[in-house]
Amino acid sequence: MKIKHLLSAADLSREDALAVLDTATEMAAMAGREVKKLPTLRGRTVVNLFYEDSTRTRISFEAAAKRLSADVINFSAKGSSVSKGESLKDTALTLQAMGADAVVIRHPAAGAPHRLAGWVDGSVLNAGDGTHEHPTQALLDAYTIRSRHGRIEGLKVAIVGDVLHSRVARSNVHLLHTLGAHVTLVAPPTLLPVGVHAWPADVSYDLDAVLPGVDVVMMLRVQRERMTDSFFPSEREYSRRYGLDLDRLRGLPSHAIVMHPGPMNRGVEISAEVADSTRSTIVEQVANGVSVRMAVLYLLLGGAP
Amino acid sequence: MARPQVDHGDVHAVSQPANDGRIGDGSPVNGPAAEGPARESPVTEGRATEGPVTQGPVTAGPVTEGAVTEGPVTEGPVTEGPVTEGPVTEGPVTEGPVTEGKVIVDGSSLARMVDRMAHQILEKTTGARDTVLLGIPTRGVPLARRLAERIRAFEGVTVPLGTLDITLYRDDLRLRGARAVGRTDLPPAGIDGTRVILVDDVLFSGRTIRAALNAIADLGRPRQVQLAVLVDRGHRELPIRADYVGKNLPTALTENVRVRLVETDGIDEIRIEAGLPLDGAGKGDR
Numbered sequence: 001m002k003i004k005h006l007l008s009a010a011d012l013s014r015e016d017a018l019a020v021l022d023t024a025t026e027m028a029a030m031a032g033r034e035v036k037k038l039p040t041l042r043g044r045t046v047v048n049l050f051y052e053d054s055t056r057t058r059i060s061f062e063a064a065a066k067r068l069s070a071d072v073i074n075f076s077a078k079g080s081s082v083s084k085g086e087s088l089k090d091t092a093l094t095l096q097a098m099g100a101d102a103v104v105i106r107h108p109a110a111g112a113p114h115r116l117a118g119w120v121d122g123s124v125l126n127a128g129d130g131t132h133e134h135p136t137q138a139l140l141d142a143y144t145i146r147s148r149h150g151r152i153e154g155l156k157v158a159i160v161g162d163v164l165h166s167r168v169a170r171s172n173v174h175l176l177h178t179l180g181a182h183v184t185l186v187a188p189p190t191l192l193p194v195g196v197h198a199w200p201a202d203v204s205y206d207l208d209a210v211l212p213g214v215d216v217v218m219m220l221r222v223q224r225e226r227m228t229d230s231f232f233p234s235e236r237e238y239s240r241r242y243g244l245d246l247d248r249l250r251g252l253p254s255h256a257i258v259m260h261p262g263p264m265n266r267g268v269e270i271s272a273e274v275a276d277s278t279r280s281t282i283v284e285q286v287a288n289g290v291s292v293r294m295a296v297l298y299l300l301l302g303g304a305p
Numbered sequence: 306m307a308r309p310q311v312d313h314g315d316v317h318a319v320s321q322p323a324n325d326g327r328i329g330d331g332s333p334v335n336g337p338a339a340e341g342p343a344r345e346s347p348v349t350e351g352r353a354t355e356g357p358v359t360q361g362p363v364t365a366g367p368v369t370e371g372a373v374t375e376g377p378v379t380e381g382p383v384t385e386g387p388v389t390e391g392p393v394t395e396g397p398v399t400e401g402p403v404t405e406g407k408v409i410v411d412g413s414s415l416a417r418m419v420d421r422m423a424h425q426i427l428e429k430t431t432g433a434r435d436t437v438l439l440g441i442p443t444r445g446v447p448l449a450r451r452l453a454e455r456i457r458a459f460e461g462v463t464v465p466l467g468t469l470d471i472t473l474y475r476d477d478l479r480l481r482g483a484r485a486v487g488r489t490d491l492p493p494a495g496i497d498g499t500r501v502i503l504v505d506d507v508l509f510s511g512r513t514i515r516a517a518l519n520a521i522a523d524l525g526r527p528r529q530v531q532l533a534v535l536v537d538r539g540h541r542e543l544p545i546r547a548d549y550v551g552k553n554l555p556t557a558l559t560e561n562v563r564v565r566l567v568e569t570d571g572i573d574e575i576r577i578e579a580g581l582p583l584d585g586a587g588k589g590d591r
Contacts, residue, residue: 001483019485022485022486023485023486026470026486026487026488026489027486029488029489033523033524034523034524034525035522035523035524037523038473038474038523039473039474039519040473040474040478041478068473298473298483298486299483301478301483302478302482302483302484
């Protein structure tokens with residue numbers, strides 16, 4: 001892979017993205033073995049720097065690094081010097097002094113990983129920065145789509161819900177476009193970002209019109225913690241127009257799959273029956289996350305001799 | 306550092322450094338008698354005698370032992386020189402700057418080498434019972450397939466085949482960067498309790514085999530691990546030696562041994578090329 005850091009899904013060329021997916025396929029084969037460990041990154045240090053709460057992403061990165069035998073240092077803003085007012089830069093210099101080979105960062109501010117990449121020598125992996133990007137989530141979604149459909153090129157993908165606050169949506173639009181899928185964003189006008197028409201995707205306000213023609217539906221979480229305004233009248237109304245329930249599930253083509261990056265608001269953007277149905281790939285996505293992150297760590301750390 | 310031993314009596318993969326023969330140095334391998342248990346004597350001998358004696362390209366044939374079947378003598382003269390197929394013209398894919406080189410083994414003698422190795426495997430494993438062939442990509446995979454096919458042709462025994470990708474076990478990630486990860490496929494029955502024979506094209510530093518031994522340890526617990534290589538070119542950096550050798554080929558470190566197979570390169574041949582092995586295209590047991 002030519003890039004040293006993974007900051008944005010848009011940085012990935014088609015070749016790079018496919019290299020990650022192919023490598024992840026081989027990493028996944030290892031998950032079925034008795035000894036789930038490879039010596040590949042022995043002696044390397046991976047720091048998980050999390051300024052925002054996270055369950056699956058942090059655990060997933062930690063598991064990925066450990067399966068490759070890297071040493072993992074977990075750092076969360078709570079209980080660290082950040083609560084005493086230490087700046088990101090000073091924290092970065094500390095990590096630099098400890099010799100981190102890779103820093104996985106999640107931060108509430110868009111662009112924090114880019115800044116960090118200028119301060120440390122190791123590779124920086126963006127694990128979500130504000131409402132900006134979450135490239136490894138997009139990679140694992142692409143991996144999940146490919147493993148279910150056998151391809152990505154030419155598929156129709158609907159990304160539904162809170163696009164405005166979603167870093168997952170932004171990264172997915174870039175990556176799926178790079179890989180040749182056709183993306184339609186579906187959301188109420190209030191939950192679409194300014195300038196969305198410049199994205200390589202179609203935009204629709206009508207979920208029921210879009211659903212019958214799609215191969216993949218990706219539901220986004222309504223991110224109430226980021227909402228500073230009232231974007232829709234009530235949850236019930238949002239759910240009725242943009243939520244995926246059993247009726248809408250029946251309207252999907254029979255081969256279509258339902259995805260959600262988690263965590264879910266059951267009963268808001270997705271009903272419990274749909275989330276637990278066989279069409280849903282939600283648990284698969286979590287499992288695939290480890291393989292994809294192993295692939296990314298291997299390719300990034302291996303690419304920087 | 307890699308300790309390739311698979312605990313019990315795995316004399317094959319590891320030889321005592323003292324007598325490990327330094328094949329590359331051309332000193333006569335005293336090994337076989339001294340080391341290894343009695344059972345393996347015939348084959349090793351065959352190999353050992355053959356190796357150092359040769360030196361020159363005259364080699365190939367005189368497979369003293371082992372090769373019961375084929376008339377060993379005939380094969381001898383094959384040797385160097387542009388015997389059959391026009392060497393230079395042929396090489397279709399002229400990859401990289403490395404050009405021609407010298408054809409040491411052509412297609413028909415390569416086939417005979419594989420035949421002989423198949424016989425040796427049958428002999429030393431008493432009919433290839435409980436045996437699994439694991440090819441190391443790239444060229445170990447078609448070689449393992451050919452060995453299995455010959456074994457089936459000779460004795461009607463079907464040997465399970467597998468592929469062992471060792472990319473993630475290499476010790477040169479820091480030096481060489483990430484490489485594309487290949488597929489590892491084991492036979493459905495696995496390798497626990499079996500005799501695994503690793504198959505590769507060129508045995509050089511021994512580092513690939515070191516990585517393969519570690520990979521095997523993570524995949525199961527074979528009863529025994531052996532090694533079959535088409536060419537042993539010497540210059541070992543680790544105490545590793547092969548149980549079945551198609552040809553001992555003393556080389557200089559500045560030379561490159563390139564094995565080409567029909568399955569991967571469109572032609573069967575072994576060449577020695579000039580150039581540093583380190584940046585030789587693709588191959589190299591580094």
